Amino acid sequence: MTNTNIPVIAIDGPSGAGKGTVSLRVAKHLGWHTLDSGAMYRVLAIAAHRHKISLEDETALATLATDLEVHFAPLPDLSGTQVILEGQDVSPDLRRESSGAAASLIAAKPTVRQALLTRQRAFRQAPGLVADGRDMGTVVFPDAAIKIFLTASAEERAQRRYKQLIDIGIDAKLSNILIEIAERDKRDSTRTIAPLIAAADALVIDTTGVPIEPVVARILERVVH
Numbered sequence: 485m486t487n488t489n490i491p492v493i494a495i496d497g498p499s500g501a502g503k504g505t506v507s508l509r510v511a512k513h514l515g516w517h518t519l520d521s522g523a524m525y526r527v528l529a530i531a532a533h534r535h536k537i538s539l540e541d542e543t544a545l546a547t548l549a550t551d552l553e554v555h556f557a558p559l560p561d562l563s564g565t566q567v568i569l570e571g572q573d574v575s576p577d578l579r580r581e582s583s584g585a586a587a588s589l590i591a592a593k594p595t596v597r598q599a600l601l602t603r604q605r606a607f608r609q610a611p612g613l614v615a616d617g618r619d620m621g622t623v624v625f626p627d628a629a630i631k632i633f634l635t636a637s638a639e640e641r642a643q644r645r646y647k648q649l650i651d652i653g654i655d656a657k658l659s660n661i662l663i664e665i666a667e668r669d670k671r672d673s674t675r676t677i678a679p680l681i682a683a684a685d686a687l688v689i690d691t692t693g694v695p696i697e698p699v700v701a702r703i704l705e706r707v708v709h
């Protein structure tokens with residue numbers, strides 16, 4: 485089977501829309517691989533900090549993106565992705581809003597996106613892939629069989645992020661998260677390269693007030709066995 489014959493479910497949407505949890509659960513049901521592309525941008529931001537690379541140095545960031553030694557695996561409780569950077573578990577750091585903000589800054593740089601594109605496409609392995617992010621259905625896997633755009637009100641997304649952070653013991657303030665989410669949404673949606681936008685052929689699901697399982701079921705219904 486050539487790589488492009490392997491089915492992909494692309495799940496895009498803004499921060500806190502539930503993409504991570506929904507993607508991991510859909511993949512678990514199907515026995516497919518997962519790609520948390522946001523985790524790639526986040527870990528790159530953390531690695532840049534460690535290697536003392538400025539978030540403005542696009543060339544050095546792109547080289548780092550190509551060479552970075554990093555491994556991803558779903559957390560056992562499917563609450564997110566475990567990320568091992570150069571042999572060290574950086575998963576808790578990854579969830580911090582500061583990592584999200586730094587990720588969003590470097591994600592606007594074309595050569596960084598290009599370097600990560602190759603790595604992202606390599607996740608397309610049999611029997612299938614569930615990929616979540618901002619541009620999975622528009623840029624990385626435009627031929628994905630199923631495209632979903634998950635969204636929810638900014639208030640609810642901020643609430644979810646707040647709960648996630650508190651649950652893992654990170655101090656957070658709801659009003660700050662709401663502001664940060666709004667800033668990140670704006671930057672991600674208005675950048676010139678691969679902006680956050682629903683693919684024309686995506687099914688848009690608003691998860692405001694909706695629990696995870698019915699969303700997972702709705703996506704699984706679309707998979708042809």
Ligand code: C5P
Nearest residue numbers: 499521522523525587588591617618619
């Ligand atoms: O999804 P998550 O909040 O982990 O993503 C962090 C940031 O990485 C986003 O705000 C966005 O700027 C960037 N990102 C992206 N393209 C993706 C996934 C994430 O630009 N496919």
